Amino acid sequence: MLLGAIADDFTGASDLANTLAKGGMSTVQFSGFGGTAPDCEAGVVALKTRSAPVGDAVAQSLAAARWLLDQGCEQLVFKYCSTFDSTPQGNIGPVAEALLDLLGAEVAVVCPAFPGAGRRLFMGHLFVGDRLLSETGMRHHPLTPMTDPDIRRWLALQTAGDVGSILLDTVRAGPEAVRAAFAAEAAAGRRLVVADAIADEDLMTIGAAVADHRLVTGGSGIAQGLPRNFRARLGGPADAAAVPAVTGPGVVLCGSCSTASQRQVALYAASHPALAVDPAALMEGEISVDGVADWIARQGRRTPIVYSTAAPEAVADAQARFGRAAVAARFEDFFAALARRLADTGTRRIVVGGGETSGAIVEALELSSMHVGREIDPGVPVLVGERDGPLGLALKSGNFGAEDFFEKALRQVGAP
Ligand SMILES: Nc1ncnc2c1ncn2[C@@H]1O[C@H](COP(=O)(O)OP(=O)(O)OP(=O)(O)O)[C@@H](O)[C@H]1O
Numbered sequence: 238m239l240l241g242a243i244a245d246d247f248t249g250a251s252d253l254a255n256t257l258a259k260g261g262m263s264t265v266q267f268s269g270f271g272g273t274a275p276d277c278e279a280g281v282v283a284l285k286t287r288s289a290p291v292g293d294a295v296a297q298s299l300a301a302a303r304w305l306l307d308q309g310c311e312q313l314v315f316k317y318c319s320t321f322d323s324t325p326q327g328n329i330g331p332v333a334e335a336l337l338d339l340l341g342a343e344v345a346v347v348c349p350a351f352p353g354a355g356r357r358l359f360m361g362h363l364f365v366g367d368r369l370l371s372e373t374g375m376r377h378h379p380l381t382p383m384t385d386p387d388i389r390r391w392l393a394l395q396t397a398g399d400v401g402s403i404l405l406d407t408v409r410a411g412p413e414a415v416r417a418a419f420a421a422e423a424a425a426g427r428r429l430v431v432a433d434a435i436a437d438e439d440l441m442t443i444g445a446a447v448a449d450h451r452l453v454t455g456g457s458g459i460a461q462g463l464p465r466n467f468r469a470r471l472g473g474p475a476d477a478a479a480v481p482a483v484t485g486p487g488v489v490l491c492g493s494c495s496t497a498s499q500r501q502v503a504l505y506a507a508s509h510p511a512l513a514v515d516p517a518a519l520m521e522g523e524i525s526v527d528g529v530a531d532w533i534a535r536q537g538r539r540t541p542i543v544y545s546t547a548a549p550e551a552v553a554d555a556q557a558r559f560g561r562a563a564v565a566a567r568f569e570d571f572f573a574a575l576a577r578r579l580a581d582t583g584t585r586r587i588v589v590g591g592g593e594t595s596g597a598i599v600e601a602l603e604l605s606s607m608h609v610g611r612e613i614d615p616g617v618p619v620l621v622g623e624r625d626g627p628l629g630l631a632l633k634s635g636n637f638g639a640e641d642f643f644e645k646a647l648r649q650v651g652a653p
């Protein structure tokens with residue numbers, strides 16, 4: 238394994254794995270680590286640390302980093318969200334500083350930009366589409382409200398050291414200029430350096446400039462320029478289609494309430510059997526995994542969807558009534574147990590909406606590693622794990638995917 242990555246959530250991990258696989262690296266996604274990894278050129282460890290207490294996030298990230306180094310990795314990537322989801326306490330700054338210390342590294346880039354998904358960094362400020370980050374729905378995120386679009390200022394709240402900056406003019410001057418700028422920031426004692434990028438070509442320039450850095454941090458975009466640094470040692474173009482073939486019944490499980498998921502659920506439900514899980518019914522024990530599994534079995538080959546996706550007012554209502562953490566945990570447990578039951582009774586294709594929901598499901602399925610296949614929509618690849626034969630998954634980050642994502646994902650994950 239040449240390149241090792243630590244992602245702070247599960248859909249983020251598959252977003253990054255997708256970028257590395259597209260760049261020609263044979264890539265495996267791990268949920269958990271230990272022992273010797275299967276043969277691959279890039280390994281991505283999925284953690285669930287985005288909103289964990291700072292100390293836990295640091296400890297888990299360091300443990301994952303040590304394991305990746307033991308597998309022979311020469312460079313580590315710390316992947317966080319392209320909307321820089323974090324609080325004034327962390328977890329991006331503390332994890333990045335702890336990884337720098339572990340690696341004995343002088344400097345690392347900080348770049349959440351992902352132009353393909355509309356996330357651009359200009360003058361240290363993060364935009365989503367044509368809006369500053371703090372003027373989007375991210376301002377009201379339930380766990381990590383992003384109220385300041387200046388990533389340098391926001392990160393400085395989280396770090397012990399000062400934060401550096403490389404602006405677009407320097408990036409456009411090419412890799413040599415960027416290398417010199419990193420060296421100048423490091424010499425001034427600024428170890429975390431926020432770099433502007435508004436287009437894929439900027440990410441390629443930064444990727445070339447950080448070829449000899451031990452640590453790289455960012456959204457999945459920052460990984461676009463990394464595979465080519467290893468080109469001479471790669472085994473040839475990885476054939477993403479070479480993941481094991483998957484055949485069998487499918488299901489869509491959506492626990493994401495994002496705007497994109499709402500549209501995707503509505504479109505899919507218009508032409509497939511659909512079951513909305515009501516929070517009150519779930520909390521009061523009127524809905525059971527057995528009951529829903531029976532309902533799914535009765536749909537035959539019509540590939541149903543089960544979802545908790547609801548409008549913001551309905552989510553707020555359920556949270557006020559039962560408590561935010563309690564509802565979230567109950568839904569995650571429900572989807573996890575349902576996925577496990579379905580996989581045990583023949584389902585082979587599972588398409589999931591939502592990062593937390595995906596984490597709960599993959600853990601319940603005990604898939605310690607998954608091969609990364611072709612991209613379904615930007616940032617979402619086909620994944621194939623092993624559980625009594627090949628089991629195909631797609632883990633969709635809340636805001637990712639075209640409106641017809643679920644239908645398309647089921648088709649690409651495998652055959653009925
Ligand atoms: N109807 C609902 N009411 C309250 N909470 C819900 C409801 N449906 C789902 N949830 C909870 O909301 C959370 C949704 O998070 P999840 O990460 O799965 O989706 P997301 O935030 O849209 O995706 P991402 O993290 O990839 O952006 C989960 O913890 C889920 O259990």
Ligand SMILES: O=C(O)[C@@H](O)C(=O)CO
Pocket residue numbers: 246248249250252253317318319320351456457592616634635
């Ligand atoms: O970077 C992103 O936007 C995604 O990979 C993600 O992390 C969403 O949870």
